[in-house]
Structures are given as C-alpha cells and as structure tokens.
Amino acid sequence: MSKYVDRPRFGCAMAGALGVLRAIPRAIPIIHASTGCGYNVYNGTNAGSAYLGGGYCGATSTPSSNIIEKEIVFGGEDRLEEQIKTTLEIMDGDLYVVVTGCMVEMVGDDAESVVKEFAGSENPPVIAVPTPSFKGNSYYGYDLLLEGLVKQYIVPKEKKEVRTVNILGILPGQDVLWKGNLKEIKRVLQLIGIKANTLFGEGETLQDIQHSAVASLNIIVSDVYGSLTAEAYKEIHEIPFIRTALPVGYLQTEKFLREIGGYFKIAESVIEKALESERDIYFDYVERIADIYNDVDFQRYSIVVSDANYAPSVSEFLSDELGWLPQLTVITDFLTEQQKQKLERRFEAYASGLKPTVRFDTDTSSVRRYLKDTWELDSNQRYYDSLGPSVILGSVFEKDLSDEFKYPLITISFPVTNRVIMNRAYVGFNGGITLIEDIFTTLVAGR
Amino acid sequence: MSIFNESTEVEIRERRLHSTLSYHGDANDLNEKSKQRALSCKGRYYGQCSDCAEGCAETITYHVIDAAVVSHAPVGCSVNVSNHHILGRAVSNARGLETHKVHMISSNIQEKDTVYGAAEKLRSAIYEADKRFKPKTIFIQASCASGIIGEDLESVANETEDELGYPIIPVYCEGFKSRIWSTGFDAAFHGILRRLIKKPKRKQEDLVNIFNFEGSDLFIPFLKKLNLRVNYLIPLASVEQLETITEAACTAHICETLATYIAAVLEEKYGVPEVKVPAPFGIDWTDEWLREIARFTNRESLAEKVIQEEHAKVLPELDDLRKKLKGKKVYVLSGDSFAHNIANIVKDLGLELAGMNTLHHDLHSDSPLQANTLEALIKSSGNIKNVTVCNKQPYQVLKILQKIKPDLLIVRHMNLTSLGTKLGIPTLFEGDANYSIGYDGVVKMGRRFDEALRTKKLVENIAAHTKLPYSDWWLKQEDPFYFEGGIQK
Structure with missing residues (x-):
C-alpha cells in the first residue's frame, strides 16, 4: 500500500502537464476537471516555483470545463466538447491540449475520443493527454504531456540532423530554475558543436517542438524522469536516448561534455579547447571566494533536501567543488526500489572520498529525524561536538528545521517561495558560479 | 426551520442561499431580482x-493553532x-504569536x-498526524476523489476520535459539489460547530468574536477604544479559543460571505448575538457597526464619543485626499459581499464607483435578519451601474474593463490583479481583508489610490508588452456576456 505524504513537494500529474504547457509559447491548455483544480495548481506553482506567474494563458485564464456533480453522475464528455468548441473560438493559440483531473478519470470520461471530433478541421490541432492525478505527481505529468506531444503532434522526420539533440528531464515549474538551466545546457553543448533543442527554452517556439524529430539523440539530464517521452521518441521517431546526471558546476559539466562528445565522436581537441576556455573563466570567478572562504572559515557540513535530479548533483558539488562535508541528503520523490538503487550509486564515488547519509522520504517532517540519526545528540557530554556549522540546501519547507537548528537555508527546489527566480541556473559552468554566489551570499548576508 | 441541523453536511450555497454566478445589470435590479x-x-x-x-476550507482548517x-x-x-505556510508565518509573526506551522498530511489517494x-490509508494518516504533530484536533478534508469513491469519513472520524480522545472533524468540501467555492467556508464551520464548539461555561461581556480571513491585527486597537477584547476567528485561533467562542458578548465578521452561517448558528444555538449591520468599511458603516457592538455590550455613550473623535481625526486628511482623487473612476472586483465593503469606501474618498463585479452572489443570507450589504450599499451610494456577477472569468472581466475604462481597479483575488496591470490600469490588491476597516481604513485606501496614480510606470511597461490570449473575434465582440448559459443549466 502506498502511504500518506507529509506536505508534498509536488503537484499532481495535471500540475506537471500544465507546467509544460505554461512553458510552450501559444499552447493553450484546456482543463477537464472540477472548477478549483486549475487555480489551485496555479496558486501552488506560482509561489512554489519562485513566482513563475500565470503567463500567456495560465492561472485564472486557463480554459476549464469546471464540471460539477451532474457531470460526475452522468459523465462530462458533452461539457468537454462544448468547452473545446468555445475555447477554439475565444483563445488564440496554435495548439490546444486537453488535460484531465482525477475526478473525470474516475467517472470514465474519454477525452481522447472527444478531441477526435475536432481532428482534420480548419482549427489548429486539438489533442488530449489524460493526466489522472491518482496515478502520479508532477514528474509523471511532465512525462505524460511530452509523451502525448511526441505521439500526437511531433512531425516525423526521416532524415536526422547529426549533432542535433533534444533535452529532456528538466521540468518547467517543478524545477524552479528550469529556464536558466535549459539555456545553460544549450550553451555548453554549443561549445562542442552540438545543437540542442530544449523544446521550450528562451526563444524556442512550438515549431521547435513540432520539428524535434530531426534530432539524432535525446539527452535526459535526469537519472529517473522522462522515460515515457524518450521511449516514445525512440519507438515512433527512431531517436535513441542517453541519460546523464544533472550537471552542476565545473567538474560535472566537464564530465557531461566528455560523455556527450564521446557519443558523437567529437574530436578530443575540440572538447579540450572548449573546456580550457570555460575553465579559465570559471576558476577566475571561483578563486575570488578563496579569501573569504579561508578568512572566515566557510567550510560547512551540508544537508541537502531535494528531488532526484538535484539532490545527487548538488551534494556532489558541495563535496567535490566546495570542499564541504556532506552530512545528509534526503531525496523527496516517489521512487521505485530500482530508481533508489540507481540514485544511491551517485553518492559512491566522490572525489573527496566522503559520502553523505542518503535517505529517501516524501515526508517533510522526517528530515529532522534523519538529521538527529546521523549525529550523536547532546546529552551533556563533557566535550560535546555539535553538528555545525551546517547549511541546508532544500525547499522552503526546511525553514522550520533551519530555524530550529540555526542552520542557514538556501532554497533550491520546489517549493521556493522566498526567492524570485528568473533566468538564473545551477546547471552547467555558469550554474556552478551562480550556486556559489547564492550560497556565499547567504553566508555573508549578516555582515 | 432551524439554520443548524445535525446532518453531516451543510447544504451547498446554490440550494441554501440560492447563489448565482452570472448576472449583469445594475445594483437596484440585482437587489430586486435577488x-x-x-x-x-x-x-x-x-x-x-x-x-x-x-481551497476555501483550507484557509480555515490549516490555520487553527494546535x-x-x-x-x-x-x-x-x-x-x-x-x-x-507563507500566510501562517507572516500573520502569526505580525500578531506577535508563536510562528504558525501548517501541520498537514495528504493521504495520497x-x-x-x-x-x-x-x-x-486515511486511518493511518490520522494516526501519523497524531504522532508527528501531537495536535488537539484533526480535520479530515474531503476531496473530489474521496467524494466519488464514497469514503465514509464519519465512521473513520468516530472510530479514531474514540481512540485518540480528541475531536476528529470531517469537512465535506468536495470540489465538484458546489460551483460556489465559499461553500467550503460553510463546510469547515459546520464541522467545527458539530464537533468542537462547546456550550458557554460563563459569559465574557467584553469579548467580541471577529470572523476574519487571517488579516492583520487592526481590530484589537480599534475595539480597545470601546474597552473591548477581540477574539479573532478562525485562522490563528487555538482549539481552546474555538471551544469557548460561545462565551463572547457578540459575533461580528468582516464579510457576510465568510461567516454568516456560523454567526447565525452561534446566535440560534448558543444565544451569542450577531452584529447584523454591514462590516466596518466606510465611515457610515463603521459608525453603525460600532453602535451595534456598543448596544450588545452596553457602551452606547462611549461609542458616540469614539465616533465623534474619530470623525474629527480623519476629516482633514480625507478632505485633502478627496481633492487629489476627484473625478477618478474606480472599479471593484471581489467576492460577494466583500466587494460591497470596498465599494462603500469609494464614496468617502470622492471617487466615482464605475462598476463592481462580485465573484458570486447569494440571493439571501442564512437568516432574514442578517445584513443585506448590497441594499445597504445602494442606500449609501445610490444605484450603481455596471454591476456584474461572475466567478473570476478574466475573458469577461477584460471586456468589462475595456468598456468602462476605470482609472483605478481594486481587487481582492490574486492573479486578477495582474489582469488590471496587463490592461494598463493601476490596480490595488486588497489581500489583507482587515486592512481597510474603520476610519483609518478609509484614509489608508485613499493614500494607496493616490500612490497608485502617482506613477504608472510598471503598469505601462507591462501593458505595452503584454500579449492577451484572446482571439480577434473575442476582442471585437460587443457582448461580454456572450458565453453565459451553457450546457450546465
């Protein structure tokens, strides 16, 4: 039996799908669900993803069938059909996507057959991607939505472009730095001559998604997410995929570029040249903190509470680039045993030789317990060594923990309500510099 | 027929208060039709x-201390x-209480x-909540999913209540049951009335219940002028505080939509009189509200003295503000009946009330004696043109605003504010529903309007670069109410 969750750090499948639609220019979502679902998702994700805003057609503007008891009893397909028809009249978009709430799935509405009535007309395409929320959370919804686009919208391309790739695994909204991260991934790949389509990054349009089948490889920058989409690309459009970790900072990004470069058999000299130039820039910045780091002794114990994408990479970054002592990492997603094992391996080969205690738990108040488990408690020993100084990198839910133990908190993962995030990234070379900036800004803030 | 009955659920607003979600016309006509x-x-x-x-029920249940x-x-x-979390933390800190922590668990259906x-699963979540948070009461919130599977919340509540020895309160707030989201307030109050509130042990003659939306602490200093104490309800009230609300001298609220149900029941069942005049927004309503409270607490002459002093205090600045704001048109967009409250301030500032939309409208209240704020507003401000009812629906509000072209917009619901900004209209967010109460509230709103008008730079910048998601056909459509009706009649 699956268990309860103490303060979930994600939305439902529909929330993940709406996050993707929020990110795609001129895509119009049509929610088939109760009246409150759309706004609840917006309200949670706007604040939780560091003030993302409603965008072109999100928030209270999102078209929604707003079904009520009558449709629960008699079915809501007629109401959905009416809503699609009127949405096509009133909302100005290039692609209309029906997503569904749990209640209409429970009563058996078939959104996919309803949209068939709109196929082949003069209208822009209307597709349906059922997103039953009792089957999964935002991570699942992201994957369902993209899988739906791959199956129903993306144009087949026989001829592939060499060294053109699509980027998967970064979730708009759920990853609060998604847009900056996509931008940096695109930039670093460009350094070694690879053209990356991030699907909904800066300047990208619906056409980029529509024609994404020209890629010769899909790169999933996530150990566990994006499978449905990648498999669909592979099966329908014959695009293979590889998975990498989310590369945070110099060391991980170098590894990432070598891995992708190796796949495309890019000349060693090209990669080396790119790395040399980036290395100069990167460490010219990083060297700046050497003074303050040593003068004030900024070595810290680290406590990382984050999702399956960020937690391993950030923990490794803190250990192997900042020279911190990795104490505890809690990964807060729903994961299978197999996925957990895979993620565990990410903690086993730190250059520092250190390894944090790794726990998997979706419950917010469990973090405190794990923290106490990893360190001997103060029972009035003569020379008690407290766990400190420490820093927490987590979500805003860690505020209570931060207050209680007086450990500064840097919010990096959903929900992040105490920051406004626009185009910054923690991924790549520039991301590493920004993360250092944010961490040390927090530490010097009181000066 | 009594307002309260022991059934598990309170009737939804469509049936209980004959609420509507669509209307356009003027205030007189709406009042008559109601x-x-x-x-x-x-x-x-x-x-x-x-x-x-x-969502509405959460605004109450998540914020009960303990x-x-x-x-x-x-x-x-x-x-x-x-x-x-943000709300609980901010308001508890501002009120000088211990930082409020939201203690919630999702059963993860x-x-x-x-x-x-x-x-x-529900049972295990309840026991886990008991273990983790050591609460004094647990609310079980229903959802669309639990409603459809027909989960028997009553049995689980009874059983766990016996075991844990404190109230376990089901709140029947399934999202599909009512189109009127405020039904969620009633659902939470009904649960509290059924399982938490106790008979008074004694009367506290100087205690006034104030039902509010976790706003800032303005009632304590305000009622201190009458030597009265304030019992803020329900957000940030403790379980003990809730058990004893029946001991108060009277009950007031800042919005009829929020609390007329519980206020009426407190009067009917426990003899706590309800203040049956509109909430203290605008000078005239504040006068009447103070007088009504004074009547219940035997402070009539003190109230007259306070009213006189307060008038004298605010008048000079009000005169000044009226000059500054003269000729400006304001449009009010808020829930029923809070929109009436805001609108009642408009005349005090010499502004023109260009129109008003409420997000629903109850055709009557729970008890025929309760205030009809729409009628009271007509009485104080005259008939109002461009009165509409719709549950947000930015596509419609957009057309209304483009037609009326107000100089200022005031909104109580998040994200509708940015609609004003996108259209280039300076917009005030009335998120803290206590902020504009009393005499000072009128002045403060005037200052805020003045400030909003002094520079419109952000508004202009955003408006100039915003793409609206609507088709040319809709943007040219004459009738904002074109889509009213529909299959769900």
Missing part, C-alpha cells in the same frame, strides 16, 4: 478555472501548502484506492 429569487445558477459555454470548496489536517485526496490537491477504497 429578493424575488429570480436568478438561477447557470453555467457557461466557455469557462476559465476558478477556486474550489476544498490542529492538524489530513487531506483525504491525491497528493496534488496539497500543492498549495507553501502558500499557507492513488489508483488502487479509487477502486478498493482508502479508509485504511
């Missing part, structure tokens, strides 16, 4: 998303917890549970 119950709760051919009863909440729902319904039932 009296004749001549409006029904129709749907729309085209809809945009809005709120639900579960309580925990089990949301019997798929995890996604709880995506908004972080906003409750999954596919299998929708087939085989989820009572076992």
Whole structure:
C-alpha cells in the first residue's frame, strides 16, 4: 500500500502537464476537471516555483470545463466538447491540449475520443493527454504531456540532423530554475558543436517542438524522469536516448561534455579547447571566494533536501567543488526500489572520498529525524561536538528545521517561495558560479 | 426551520442561499431580482478555472493553532501548502504569536484506492498526524476523489476520535459539489460547530468574536477604544479559543460571505448575538457597526464619543485626499459581499464607483435578519451601474474593463490583479481583508489610490508588452456576456 505524504513537494500529474504547457509559447491548455483544480495548481506553482506567474494563458485564464456533480453522475464528455468548441473560438493559440483531473478519470470520461471530433478541421490541432492525478505527481505529468506531444503532434522526420539533440528531464515549474538551466545546457553543448533543442527554452517556439524529430539523440539530464517521452521518441521517431546526471558546476559539466562528445565522436581537441576556455573563466570567478572562504572559515557540513535530479548533483558539488562535508541528503520523490538503487550509486564515488547519509522520504517532517540519526545528540557530554556549522540546501519547507537548528537555508527546489527566480541556473559552468554566489551570499548576508 | 441541523453536511450555497454566478445589470435590479429569487445558477459555454470548496476550507482548517489536517485526496490537491505556510508565518509573526506551522498530511489517494477504497490509508494518516504533530484536533478534508469513491469519513472520524480522545472533524468540501467555492467556508464551520464548539461555561461581556480571513491585527486597537477584547476567528485561533467562542458578548465578521452561517448558528444555538449591520468599511458603516457592538455590550455613550473623535481625526486628511482623487473612476472586483465593503469606501474618498463585479452572489443570507450589504450599499451610494456577477472569468472581466475604462481597479483575488496591470490600469490588491476597516481604513485606501496614480510606470511597461490570449473575434465582440448559459443549466 502506498502511504500518506507529509506536505508534498509536488503537484499532481495535471500540475506537471500544465507546467509544460505554461512553458510552450501559444499552447493553450484546456482543463477537464472540477472548477478549483486549475487555480489551485496555479496558486501552488506560482509561489512554489519562485513566482513563475500565470503567463500567456495560465492561472485564472486557463480554459476549464469546471464540471460539477451532474457531470460526475452522468459523465462530462458533452461539457468537454462544448468547452473545446468555445475555447477554439475565444483563445488564440496554435495548439490546444486537453488535460484531465482525477475526478473525470474516475467517472470514465474519454477525452481522447472527444478531441477526435475536432481532428482534420480548419482549427489548429486539438489533442488530449489524460493526466489522472491518482496515478502520479508532477514528474509523471511532465512525462505524460511530452509523451502525448511526441505521439500526437511531433512531425516525423526521416532524415536526422547529426549533432542535433533534444533535452529532456528538466521540468518547467517543478524545477524552479528550469529556464536558466535549459539555456545553460544549450550553451555548453554549443561549445562542442552540438545543437540542442530544449523544446521550450528562451526563444524556442512550438515549431521547435513540432520539428524535434530531426534530432539524432535525446539527452535526459535526469537519472529517473522522462522515460515515457524518450521511449516514445525512440519507438515512433527512431531517436535513441542517453541519460546523464544533472550537471552542476565545473567538474560535472566537464564530465557531461566528455560523455556527450564521446557519443558523437567529437574530436578530443575540440572538447579540450572548449573546456580550457570555460575553465579559465570559471576558476577566475571561483578563486575570488578563496579569501573569504579561508578568512572566515566557510567550510560547512551540508544537508541537502531535494528531488532526484538535484539532490545527487548538488551534494556532489558541495563535496567535490566546495570542499564541504556532506552530512545528509534526503531525496523527496516517489521512487521505485530500482530508481533508489540507481540514485544511491551517485553518492559512491566522490572525489573527496566522503559520502553523505542518503535517505529517501516524501515526508517533510522526517528530515529532522534523519538529521538527529546521523549525529550523536547532546546529552551533556563533557566535550560535546555539535553538528555545525551546517547549511541546508532544500525547499522552503526546511525553514522550520533551519530555524530550529540555526542552520542557514538556501532554497533550491520546489517549493521556493522566498526567492524570485528568473533566468538564473545551477546547471552547467555558469550554474556552478551562480550556486556559489547564492550560497556565499547567504553566508555573508549578516555582515 | 432551524439554520443548524445535525446532518453531516451543510447544504451547498446554490440550494441554501440560492447563489448565482452570472448576472449583469445594475445594483437596484440585482437587489430586486435577488429578493424575488429570480436568478438561477447557470453555467457557461466557455469557462476559465476558478477556486474550489476544498481551497476555501483550507484557509480555515490549516490555520487553527494546535490542529492538524489530513487531506483525504491525491497528493496534488496539497500543492498549495507553501502558500499557507507563507500566510501562517507572516500573520502569526505580525500578531506577535508563536510562528504558525501548517501541520498537514495528504493521504495520497492513488489508483488502487479509487477502486478498493482508502479508509485504511486515511486511518493511518490520522494516526501519523497524531504522532508527528501531537495536535488537539484533526480535520479530515474531503476531496473530489474521496467524494466519488464514497469514503465514509464519519465512521473513520468516530472510530479514531474514540481512540485518540480528541475531536476528529470531517469537512465535506468536495470540489465538484458546489460551483460556489465559499461553500467550503460553510463546510469547515459546520464541522467545527458539530464537533468542537462547546456550550458557554460563563459569559465574557467584553469579548467580541471577529470572523476574519487571517488579516492583520487592526481590530484589537480599534475595539480597545470601546474597552473591548477581540477574539479573532478562525485562522490563528487555538482549539481552546474555538471551544469557548460561545462565551463572547457578540459575533461580528468582516464579510457576510465568510461567516454568516456560523454567526447565525452561534446566535440560534448558543444565544451569542450577531452584529447584523454591514462590516466596518466606510465611515457610515463603521459608525453603525460600532453602535451595534456598543448596544450588545452596553457602551452606547462611549461609542458616540469614539465616533465623534474619530470623525474629527480623519476629516482633514480625507478632505485633502478627496481633492487629489476627484473625478477618478474606480472599479471593484471581489467576492460577494466583500466587494460591497470596498465599494462603500469609494464614496468617502470622492471617487466615482464605475462598476463592481462580485465573484458570486447569494440571493439571501442564512437568516432574514442578517445584513443585506448590497441594499445597504445602494442606500449609501445610490444605484450603481455596471454591476456584474461572475466567478473570476478574466475573458469577461477584460471586456468589462475595456468598456468602462476605470482609472483605478481594486481587487481582492490574486492573479486578477495582474489582469488590471496587463490592461494598463493601476490596480490595488486588497489581500489583507482587515486592512481597510474603520476610519483609518478609509484614509489608508485613499493614500494607496493616490500612490497608485502617482506613477504608472510598471503598469505601462507591462501593458505595452503584454500579449492577451484572446482571439480577434473575442476582442471585437460587443457582448461580454456572450458565453453565459451553457450546457450546465
């Protein structure tokens, strides 16, 4: 039996799908669900993803069938059909996507057959991607939505472009730095001559998604997410995929570029040249903190509470680039045993030789317990060594923990309500510099 | 017929208060049609998303001190917890209370549970909430999913209540049950009335119940002028505080939509009189509100003295503000009947009330003696043109605003504010529903309007670069109410 969750750090499948639609220019979502679902998702994700805003057609503007008891009893397909028809009249978009709430799935509405009535007309395409929320959370919804686009919208391309790739695994909204991260991934790949389509990054349009089948490889920058989409690309459009970790900072990004470069058999000299130039820039910045780091002794114990994408990479970054002592990492997603094992391996080969205690738990108040488990408690020993100084990198839910133990908190993962995030990234070379900036800004803030 | 009955659920607003979600006309006409119950709760051919009863119930249950909440729902319904953290933290700190922590667990209803039932999961979540948070009461919030599978919340509540020895309170706030999200307030209050509130042990003659939306602490200093104490309800009230609300001298609230149900029941069942004049917004309503409270607490002459002093205090600045704001048109967009409260301030500032939209409208209240704020507003401000009712629906509001072209917009619901900005209209957010009470509230609103008008730079910049998501056909459409009606009649 699956268990309860103490303060979930994600939305439902529909929330993940709406996050993707929020990110795609001129895509119009049509929610088939109760009246409150759309706004609840917006309200949670706007604040939780560091003030993302409603965008072109999100928030209270999102078209929604707003079904009520009558449709629960008699079915809501007629109401959905009416809503699609009127949405096509009133909302100005290039692609209309029906997503569904749990209640209409429970009563058996078939959104996919309803949209068939709109196929082949003069209208822009209307597709349906059922997103039953009792089957999964935002991570699942992201994957369902993209899988739906791959199956129903993306144009087949026989001829592939060499060294053109699509980027998967970064979730708009759920990853609060998604847009900056996509931008940096695109930039670093460009350094070694690879053209990356991030699907909904800066300047990208619906056409980029529509024609994404020209890629010769899909790169999933996530150990566990994006499978449905990648498999669909592979099966329908014959695009293979590889998975990498989310590369945070110099060391991980170098590894990432070598891995992708190796796949495309890019000349060693090209990669080396790119790395040399980036290395100069990167460490010219990083060297700046050497003074303050040593003068004030900024070595810290680290406590990382984050999702399956960020937690391993950030923990490794803190250990192997900042020279911190990795104490505890809690990964807060729903994961299978197999996925957990895979993620565990990410903690086993730190250059520092250190390894944090790794726990998997979706419950917010469990973090405190794990923290106490990893360190001997103060029972009035003569020379008690407290766990400190420490820093927490987590979500805003860690505020209570931060207050209680007086450990500064840097919010990096959903929900992040105490920051406004626009185009910054923690991924790549520039991301590493920004993360250092944010961490040390927090530490010097009181000066 | 009594207002309160022991049934598990309170009747939804469409049936209980004959609420409507669509109307356009003027204030007089709406008031007359309401009296004749001549409006029904129709749907729309085209809809945009809005709120639900579960969300409204959360604004109460998540904020009871020493309580925990089990949301019997798929995890996604709880995506908004972080906003409750922000609110709870900010207001408890501002009021000098211990920082409020939202204690909630989602039962995480999954596919299998929708087939085989989820009572076992609910029970385990309740016991876990007990273990983790050591609460004095636990609310069980229903959801669309738990409602459809027909989960027997009563049995689980009774059983766990026996075991844990404190109240376990089911709140029937399934999102699909009512189109009027405020039904969620009633659902939470009904649960509290059924299982938490006790008979008075004694009377506290100087204690006034104030039902509010977790706003800032302005009632304590205000009622101190009458030597009265304030019992802020329900957000940030403790369980003990709730048990004893029946001891208060009277009950007032800042919005009829929020609290007329519980206020009427407190009067009917426990003899706590309800203040039956509109909330203290605008000078005239504040006068009457103070007099009514004074009547229940035997402070009539003191009230007259306070009224006189307060008038004298605010008049000079009001004169000044009226000059500054003269000729400006303001449009009010808020819930029923809070919109009436805001609108009643408009005349005091010499502004023109260009129109008003309420997000729903109750054709009557729970008791015929309760205030009719719409009628009171007509009395104080005259008939009002451009009065509409719609549940957010920015596509419609946009057309109304483009037609009326107000100089200022004031809104109580998040995200509708940015609609004003996108259209280039300086917009005030009335998020803190206590902020504009009393005499000072009129002055403060005037200052805010003045400030909003002094520079419109952000508004202009955003408006100049915003693309609206509507088709040319809709932008040229003459009738904003084109899509009213629809299949759900």
